[in-house]
Amino acid sequence: MPVVRTWRRGAPEPDPGWEFEVRARRSTRTAIVVAVVIALAFTAGGLVLRTGSTGVNFRVADQVAMILIGVVGACAVLMLTRPRVRAGSRGVAVRNILGEHVYPWDYIRGASFPDGKSWARLELADDDYVPMLAIRANDKAHAADAIERVRGLGAHYAPQS
Known part of the structure; x- marks a missing residue:
């Protein structure tokens, strides 16, 4: 009889002491979409930060910081998938x-x-x-x-x- 795997590829095998496991579906998908949008928006904002004349002198460090803020925000939203x-x-x-x-x-x-x-x-x-x-x-x-x-x-x- 073949072994049926019910867990995701790459994930550790389920603990034999647990017979049932459940995770939220809709909120997980929503959190993933929102995290991607946040990361993309901050990355786009960081990349175009130095273009244009706003009167403020932005540097590469500011661009990197903007992108990192987006990554941190996306990671915070992904905590909702736990x-x-x-x-x-x-x-x-x-x-x-x-x-x-x-x-x-x-x-x-x-x-x-x-x-x-x-x-x-x-x-x-x-x-x-x-x-x-x-x-x-x-x-x-x-x-x-x-x-x-x-x-x-x-x-x-x-x-x-």
Whole structure:
């Protein structure tokens, strides 16, 4: 029987402790497009900075700085592509824009998608919750399937009380 690979070429193989992984779709594509536009706009601005007579003396260092500002801005926008949710026997790992936290099943009360909210959340035992930016409302059916998978794995792995 052939091995079916479900990860991107060049990416590390998925960790066997995780049965499910989800990322946002629409917001990821939008962030990539916006990052490219920012990088191109600042590069074009940096290249034409010395042309014309504005009364200001721009140097090559100013052009390079303008391009680098565009690259930094594009990288900042690309940070919005990081959110991911993984679930499996270990619990649920939520990676939002900065950092990743793993929550064991015995600490999780449930996963919900509150009305009017842009993303799902993981409800914890101490009446706290964690936003799951990878499961976004604008992904519609993809988001509904993802939250049901997280709930299903919770029903399977959570300790019975």
